[in-house]
Amino acid sequence: MKNNNLIPSNFNNSYDYWVFDLDNTIYDFNLGLFRRISQRMTDYIKNFFKLSHADALNLQKDMYKKYGLTLRGLIIEKNLDPEPFLEYVHNVSFDDLKIDLELKKLLSEIKGKKSIYTNASYKHAENILTSMGIFEEFEVIFDIKDSNYVAKPDQKSYLIMKEKFGLDDDKIKRSIFFEDTAKNLKPASELGMSTVWIENDFNKDEANDLKEYINFTGSDIKSILNKMLRH
Numbered sequence: 001m002k003n004n005n006l007i008p009s010n011f012n013n014s015y016d017y018w019v020f021d022l023d024n025t026i027y028d029f030n031l032g033l034f035r036r037i038s039q040r041m042t043d044y045i046k047n048f049f050k051l052s053h054a055d056a057l058n059l060q061k062d063m064y065k066k067y068g069l070t071l072r073g074l075i076i077e078k079n080l081d082p083e084p085f086l087e088y089v090h091n092v093s094f095d096d097l098k099i100d101l102e103l104k105k106l107l108s109e110i111k112g113k114k115s116i117y118t119n120a121s122y123k124h125a126e127n128i129l130t131s132m133g134i135f136e137e138f139e140v141i142f143d144i145k146d147s148n149y150v151a152k153p154d155q156k157s158y159l160i161m162k163e164k165f166g167l168d169d170d171k172i173k174r175s176i177f178f179e180d181t182a183k184n185l186k187p188a189s190e191l192g193m194s195t196v197w198i199e200n201d202f203n204k205d206e207a208n209d210l211k212e213y214i215n216f217t218g219s220d221i222k223s224i225l226n227k228m229l230r231h
């Protein structure tokens, strides 16, 4: 990694566009919220296609492996209607998420434009951000529908995002992207964005393989922003 230790520098003056992944980036991976969403995907597939639990899980995993997003695969191979699927899978309890005043304060200190770039739905992003009390900190939420159901890390998704955020080739160099899924940082880096990997064991090997595409890392969003903005 080019700058593993987050050497203090003026991030606020270096970046005008701050782009954040949502799940497991904005909130802690350990909450298990995303695991519950994944379980609801299995349930939906099981009921919709009338499969056993094991077959539903296999289909879910296959689609994820092949297309980078279960839903994308189900649309292409099974002609699935995305909206009822998204509504069902994101209908989880957000009780574990608490208003996070510390994160809100850190986000408010960012001078640039803040956006969310997620493979989930707008509604899901709104639920999470509202539960954490940080919804109004973000100017744009770019969701899976905005990318025509093409998911990160497909390069096409980033090109649509780039267009929607108005990031021309100069502006993209002044943008920084935060993600827990290491492979999603590669296309961003190739486009010219600076990248931040939120450390987690699940993605450790992948992050190591992709280290040339990762500029900064840290254990969680708050400690990273704290270092970037207050040193």
Ligand SMILES: [Mg+2]
Binding pocket: 021, 022, 023, 024, 025, 179, 180, 181
């Ligand atoms: Mg994520």
